[in-house]
Amino acid sequence: METIIILHIILVFMIIGSLITVEIRNMLSAVISVGAVGFALSLAFLFLDAPDIAITQVIVEILSLVILIRATIKVDNVAIEKREHILSDRTALIFVGMILVFAWFAFQSLPTFGEPSMRVSQYYLMNGLREVGATNFVTSVILDYRAYDTLGEAMVLFTSISGAFVILRRWKKEQDKDFLRIDREH
């Protein structure tokens, strides 16, 4: 019961941090607010007894904060003062309302909080230590029972690094440099 109260406090904190992130003008402050939301999320995972995901959340949050600060600290960004597109605001509101309505019907069929109805996870908990030998059941699921998924994630990472290298590679040829310079003048 106390865990639920703590989780609600953390959720309210996360909503406030997200609103500050969207509304604040200074870019660095917005990035720091994103970091506060991420650390609150990792605290929520910790209170839900999921230390694996909490560790991953903290570490990835630090990495993304470093990259975001590095990317945004030198860039002059122009704040949008006027809001001319009223139609797009209305469209966004209509779609958010539709998502909320359908989510209300969809969430009716979900099990209540903290009571999993899955038989598969029960099987992992009962037989994981005997069949795999790992005392950390999360690892035994992601690297033994569901190793295909992990292989797929590794391939996704591989593809993304290939794409990043193709797009962000160092410009070596003189022709490319000239092309870049011409492109900047226009």
Next chain:
Amino acid sequence: MDKHTGMTPIVKMITEVLCGLMLVFGAFIVLYGHITPGGGFPGGVMIALVYILITLAYGRVIVERKVSGIIASVVDDIGALIFWSVGMIGLFVGGSYLFNFLGKGSPFHILSAGTIIINNIAITLKVGMCLYAIFLALAILQRVVIDEPKEEEE
């Protein structure tokens, strides 16, 4: 030249003290991933953060002498190959892809749970070097975009 790149001496000194500890903790999280919370992904990101910290504190030139972007991408590929070859050995030995062909061992020991520890190390190499290479690529892009107009002004 080396003294004038990067951040202030305070940051450099703290980096020097912290880097070894961070590497040891990352290796702990990876090697004990099947016993305590952790695993290949958080440990790999932690090891990538060590190199990113050195890059931020000392500048890109010094860290590229140790581990350049090419070495990082090669280690990344080696990690993917280890994962793939574990799966293929499982296919030939046990009859199914990614079969856990090593012995189960006794619980709460490092050498238990068969192929999980090998896969954790493979994921560590993959994730760590991959994220470090992405950071290097972003730093290179920033130099191209921001620094080159200054050369034209001179």
